Amino acid sequence: MSEFFQEAPGLKNQYTEDRLLQAYLHWRIPAMVVSNMTAHLTHLGQRAATDMLAWADEAEKNPPKHIPYDPWGKRIDHIETCNGWKQLEGVAAEEGLIAAGYERKFDEYSRIYQMALLYLYHPSSAIYSCPLAMTDGATRAIELYGDDYLKNKAYRHLTSRDPKNFWTSGQWMTERTGGSDVSGTSTIAKKVGDHYELHGTKWFTSATTSQMAMTLARIEGADKGSRGLSLFYLELRNDKNELNKIMVHRLKDKLGTKSLPTAELSLQGTPARLVGGEGGGVKKIASLFNITRVYNSVCALSHMRRGLALAKDYSQKREAFGRKIIDHPLHVETMMDLYVDYAASFHLVMRAVELLGKEECGKATEEESALLRLLTPVIKLFSAKKCMSVTSEVMEVFGGAGYVEDTGMPRMLRDAQVFPIWEGTTNVLSLDILRAIEKENAFKPFMKELGHRLQGIMKEPMAGQQLKGEVQAIEKSLKDLESYFHKIASGGTGGLEDLQTSARYFAFSVGNIFAATLMTEFALHTKDLRDIETARRWCTRNTLFEVPETSQSHRFSNAEIIKGL
Structure with a gap:
């Protein structure tokens, strides 16, 4: 009898294997611009599946060490990192992970290009994407508020493509x-x-x-x-x-x-x-953490994508009950649900990236800037929560092996938990959305954009043929969201407290409806049955608008219940 060994999952080029990313770029960016990006994206997609993986594995196996004193007792507080960590820093510089956003080679599309690079880089970076997020945020803060000294020194280092001169x-x-x-x-x-x-x-x-x-x-x-x-x-x-x-x-x-x-x-x-x-430190540093929130969202997105890529490959290798698990209908159904969550996050995050690129190039309207202010906390909380649930389900695809440390899957789950915490927790971000609405009247451009997109969708013949019910669900949910908001907003102090109490539900409703609109629009553009089914599932599987009724008496009783736990 031959001894059985399960074949491990593998990765191919992470750009050429990513149909959604490629289709999105061709949808939102002029063909000539995409053509100029493709070679580099393909190159980094290959590195993400080859040499970067080895360095990331080395970095994970050799975590940093704090060395407080030298051999003679002098306080040095040296933090020692391994070669793999340093090599991943070099990749970030060489591939222009920061520079691409500030050279603005592709004008307002430069941020899309840069975030596509980050999306490919992050899952193979051992979380070196974290220093890059703060580096990009600092670069933007210096661009906006720095004096000549900072722009001539720090800014030049932060945007360098030379690993020897690159700063984080x-x-x-x-x-x-x-x-x-x-x-x-x-x-x-x-x-x-x-x-x-x-x-x-x-x-x-x-x-x-x-x-x-x-x-x-x-x-x-x-x-x-x-x-x-x-x-x-x-x-x-x-x-x-x-x-x-x-x-x-x-x-x-x-x-x-x-x-x-x-x-x-x-x-x-x-x-x-x-x-x-x-003074004004909080406002100034907000320019920094608005960038880091976008990074957090893109990294959560690519974390999901990596999990799905590994699960897909494993599904084609693992046999159970007489056939490959990819051939079991229930497994396919589960994978499809995970993909739909990922796709919804993808479209939502990338819309914010589009707006960021326009704003930085001076091409965004006031309404688009206000919409970006609203979307930034939305994409962060939305993608982070989806990443946690998707990663947990992906672990189940691997069965018991997914619970074993050296397969790498437990690390993916632990790392996923950071996304809802870094750069503002879900509750903090939910309240920040309300501040964006209050201070910048951001709900109005949100409604205007979705109304405009729905009008365009309804002009497509396929909308009435294949996605009629889904479009109607979006329209109803959007109307319900607007009615709820105006009802609560007109309630004075009590209404404000009700809105704060339901802020999480409100935030996810905004994300659900916006994602549904973008997914439907994308499906009608590609006319690909896979995208149509993805949009259909998102609109029918989810309750797009779901905000519980709240009142002062309910808040009191809920508080008493929690205090009595």
């Missing part, structure tokens, strides 16, 4: 008082001559091996709360390559993202440069 940046906001609520920031900036010195503790700092960081601090004598915060730039090391009065207390022992160095540290008089003048 940290984003140091989180203190012991909390994460997203930065009003309690206790780091103090003291003016010393022509610069500032920072004193305080940062409880959670990713990309701690970067050359620079952007951080919030309160200038001595400034107002309390968020209003008194300013944005600062600091370099981690001095001319002697010693830490700039920074003490690293420890590396964080996290659930996932093990290869990524994340530290707790203190600033002990660290030299820093004020960015964009005193």
